[in-house]
Amino acid sequence: MFTLKEAVRHHKAALRLVGSRGMASLAAYEDFGKNVFSGKVADEYLKKHGASKELLKNAQWVAKDADTVANAVFDWAIDRGANVYCHWFQPMGASGVRHGLTGQVHNMMMKFDANNEVAQDFKGKNLVKGETDGSSFPNGGLRATHQAGGYLAVDTSSPIFCRGDTIFIPSAFVSYNGDALDEKTPVLRSNTALSREGSRLFNLLGIDASKGVQSNIGLEQELFLIPREHYYRRPDLQLTGRTIMGKNAPRGQEMCDHYMAPLSSATAALACMQEIQDEAWRLGIPLKTRHREVAPNQFEFAPLYGNNTSQIDQNVMVMQIIEETAAKHGLSALLQEKPFSDVNGSGKHNNWSIATCDGINALDPDDVLNASGNEEAFPIIMAAIVAAVDDYGDLMRMAIASPGNDFRLGACEAPPAIISTYLGDDMTNYLESFMNGNTHKYEPQKKTLDLGTMEVLPFQVPAEDRNRTSPFPYGGSRFEFRAVGSSQNVSLVNTVLNTIAAEKFGEFADRIEAGENAADVARESLKKHWKVIFNGDNYSLENQEILTKRGVWRIDSGVEAISTLTSEKNVALFDKMGVFKAAELTARQQVLYDHYTGTVEMEALTMIDMINQHVIPSVKAAGEGPVADLEAGVQTLKEGLSGIHEATSSQAKAELARVLRLESMIEIRAVCDLAEETVPAELWTLATYKDLLFLDSHSVTEPDYFGE
Numbered sequence: 001m002f003t004l005k006e007a008v009r010h011h012k013a014a015l016r017l018v019g020s021r022g023m024a025s026l027a028a029y030e031d032f033g034k035n036v037f038s039g040k041v042a043d044e045y046l047k048k049h050g051a052s053k054e055l056l057k058n059a060q061w062v063a064k065d066a067d068t069v070a071n072a073v074f075d076w077a078i079d080r081g082a083n084v085y086c087h088w089f090q091p092m093g094a095s096g097v098r099h100g101l102t103g104q105v106h107n108m109m110m111k112f113d114a115n116n117e118v119a120q121d122f123k124g125k126n127l128v129k130g131e132t133d134g135s136s137f138p139n140g141g142l143r144a145t146h147q148a149g150g151y152l153a154v155d156t157s158s159p160i161f162c163r164g165d166t167i168f169i170p171s172a173f174v175s176y177n178g179d180a181l182d183e184k185t186p187v188l189r190s191n192t193a194l195s196r197e198g199s200r201l202f203n204l205l206g207i208d209a210s211k212g213v214q215s216n217i218g219l220e221q222e223l224f225l226i227p228r229e230h231y232y233r234r235p236d237l238q239l240t241g242r243t244i245m246g247k248n249a250p251r252g253q254e255m256c257d258h259y260m261a262p263l264s265s266a267t268a269a270l271a272c273m274q275e276i277q278d279e280a281w282r283l284g285i286p287l288k289t290r291h292r293e294v295a296p297n298q299f300e301f302a303p304l305y306g307n308n309t310s311q312i313d314q315n316v317m318v319m320q321i322i323e324e325t326a327a328k329h330g331l332s333a334l335l336q337e338k339p340f341s342d343v344n345g346s347g348k349h350n351n352w353s354i355a356t357c358d359g360i361n362a363l364d365p366d367d368v369l370n371a372s373g374n375e376e377a378f379p380i381i382m383a384a385i386v387a388a389v390d391d392y393g394d395l396m397r398m399a400i401a402s403p404g405n406d407f408r409l410g411a412c413e414a415p416p417a418i419i420s421t422y423l424g425d426d427m428t429n430y431l432e433s434f435m436n437g438n439t440h441k442y443e444p445q446k447k448t449l450d451l452g453t454m455e456v457l458p459f460q461v462p463a464e465d466r467n468r469t470s471p472f473p474y475g476g477s478r479f480e481f482r483a484v485g486s487s488q489n490v491s492l493v494n495t496v497l498n499t500i501a502a503e504k505f506g507e508f509a510d511r512i513e514a515g516e517n518a519a520d521v522a523r524e525s526l527k528k529h530w531k532v533i534f535n536g537d538n539y540s541l542e543n544q545e546i547l548t549k550r551g552v553w554r555i556d557s558g559v560e561a562i563s564t565l566t567s568e569k570n571v572a573l574f575d576k577m578g579v580f581k582a583a584e585l586t587a588r589q590q591v592l593y594d595h596y597t598g599t600v601e602m603e604a605l606t607m608i609d610m611i612n613q614h615v616i617p618s619v620k621a622a623g624e625g626p627v628a629d630l631e632a633g634v635q636t637l638k639e640g641l642s643g644i645h646e647a648t649s650s651q652a653k654a655e656l657a658r659v660l661r662l663e664s665m666i667e668i669r670a671v672c673d674l675a676e677e678t679v680p681a682e683l684w685t686l687a688t689y690k691d692l693l694f695l696d697s698h699s700v701t702e703p704d705y706f707g708e
Contacts, residue, residue, distance in 0.1 A: 051065065
């Protein structure tokens, strides 16, 4: 038997081995992907029941072959050690507060038969449909308590997967009347709209889209990893995900020393990230990239591209895995957008592209030209997207109005709340030339870098640099929506991108089918919407003023952005595209308001507790500090909360909550931080930024002796 100390040492040694696996053999990776029911894995089990993986490519299996698939899934589950299944869905109002962002009820896949022997209790009807009590999920008035049914239907675009003893069935979640109560259903509807309208336009341009059009995304997930022992000494981090007070440490990110620095084996972060990647790959999630980010203790994961519904599902599961794995390594993962003041917050860059179901990338000029033989096709597609950004920038801003983005947008770490698009000089000049009547192949410039050495030969780079200040830059074969918040379920973001693109594709197709020249339609559109293209520094206040005067969408307040969801033009858009009914938009808007207000209320109540239970006692113990100002701050918070409670509408409550958060709480925080500066360290009971942000210099590791 090991002593506890020896067990810990052996455990650490085992974790280190995860990072030292050699690549001479792939045997260590043979289980990767086996926990997802697709491809070769699904084929093996479906063949036992007279089918193959091809069956899953057509959603009609739900109606015609559900029992076959259910039997194959059951056999696979048993072999994977699972005996429970659940319909896995994504309720509204989950970001930043609900662990895993999902809902689920677990049911055994077995029963006792008449002989009291265990028998299979998982049939096609159990697989494809479920029902649950939907009464306690945010719904925005779409259903009453006495109309509590929530109905679940399998999403065939996202594969079933296994984690632990449970089979997870990705599902849509709707009311008895078919109203969307979830994040997934609108994305699926927007996919239908994009495929329908995109296919019309692409076929007119000579691109074969007979099999449909789809949206592909890749999501870069940023996060913080902090010592769990100090996390327990921060009620604000435990209850709200961000520090609502805290004096800056003497060191921050001024030296940029954390960005892409080595992942040190002397802290728990590397082993934690390795385990996260390992589990993700077993689930069929290709979590390819890991690195340190700019702020101390900030990190990033990024996967390979995939279709939007499966990528959203995978990201939601990755966020859950991150939180659970961090705890196993003595860490806490913070996914909120701005957990710490005065260092960078976290985003989730949403890389978005459009392709035919045959794999032709509609945002890649060479792909489009090769597929169509039409030099006008690519600039016409780009013209439609530019028009979409210009007309519906308010919706793009609304889609990123998460509570955490209040503190992140425009803070020289994320683009400002002004929705423009960066195309780069080459693409801008190309589209401008097209707009002025010229048609030719897009040939971006390249330049050669010669370092003047024998060892490093001259090499080529694109003529365009990256523009990280733009909210929606073009990246050669995709657009990157950089302003998305790290804690978000990005379903609404992609619902908006798909829908606004679909509407413009449909508008172009209508005019072309009516007899207008396709290039003329696009040129007219570019002239009308050119103002939304901006290749400069979006952080510059002077440039922000220029964009504002141009009439580009600028909505600084997240609460105000939410109000645009039900504007007349936006209701008409979603109705026309079949994505949201008016009642669904009103309900979703109320959920967004209530989510914002609820977040602020939790933060204010936590601040009251922290002042009363920690800050004031520490100041009194020290015998000096702003006691009267702190007590006055508590009273201000209570009065602010009372005002919110007395407001009569969700919008009014959210507007008051924003004032409380961005004015009163910031002023009170300054008093708390002054108190922390005054009180001796041994009397301060809250974990400090110094405690929380520097794993590299604060981690204690046992020395490894040769031969042990």
